[in-house]
Amino acid sequence: MTIVAIFEAVAGREDELAAALAALVAPTRAEDGCLDYDLHRDLERPGRFLFYENWTTRAAWNAHMESPHLRRHRETSPPLVARAEILQMEPTEGPD
Template sequence: MNHVTIIGTVTAKPETRVELQKLLSAQVGPTRQETGCINYDFHVDATDPCVFVFYENWRSQQDLDAHMDMPHLTALFSQVDRLLASPVNIRYLKMHSEIM
């Protein structure tokens, strides 16, 4: 399988943390319904409530690219400069263990 795994880290400004968490939480349901989404899991850092992490698996790079163009992300993308303390960090991973 040539699926794509990413870990996306988003860091809120302290004063926008609650607003950003609501916007990010609202992405989970629609994203999980997208074609090619294997899993889309939303986390908050255990020691820093301003740091949010997405663990995502997509069937292909094309599916991930299509996700990035989805209308439900528009509200988030239009506000990142105001909400984020630093740029979004996306790490691409390659699985070395067998899929169960």
């Protein structure tokens, strides 16, 4: 399962959001079922961030969403986040 999570910072809070998101990387990468958890910052819009995530199963991702560090982030980050979007993706086959 692939997740693309996009966050846009409240104006003037870009660096705070960057730090809050970066703090999620190490504990998430240590979770069972986490294959990739990569944080990116938009080069043209430095207040926009993207996580690219791959999980072994939906259950692993669901467990991640209930992890202590994610719960804490959801409680403390709203003043920093202007917009968030979570895309749940699956691979598709292209033409041969």
